[in-house]
Amino acid sequence: MENQATRAALIPKVYCSIFGHDYHVTKKVTKHVKEYTCRHCGKQLTTTSDGSLVELTPKFKEINLILERIYLAKTKRLKRKTITSSIY
Numbered sequence: 001m002e003n004q005a006t007r008a009a010l011i012p013k014v015y016c017s018i019f020g021h022d023y024h025v026t027k028k029v030t031k032h033v034k035e036y037t038c039r040h041c042g043k044q045l046t047t048t049s050d051g052s053l054v055e056l057t058p059k060f061k062e063i064n065l066i067l068e069r070i071y072l073a074k075t076k077r078l079k080r081k082t083i084t085s086s087i088y
């Protein structure tokens with residue numbers, strides 16, 4: 001079996017500039033915002049609030065953490081509300 005990490009290290013970043021990045025979702029922040037990482041060079045992208053893809057900078061990582069917290073709090077509240085309304 002091929003080791004992903006070793007393979008990524010052996011293939012130069014030139015690969016991506018020729019064949020394009022091979023992004024896969026590494027984290028679901030909210031329903032609409034996701035983080036992506038390239039399988040070959042490890043470059044990270046994120047969706048922004050307006051739906052475009054940008055490079056995942058430390059600033060965006062911070063924003064995503066806050067977004068995730070808000071999203072989780074919201075979904076938790078919604079679940080609690082559903083349970084309460086089904087009791088009464």
Ligand SMILES: [Zn+2]
Pocket residue numbers: 016020021022038039040041042043
């Ligand atoms: Zn790449």
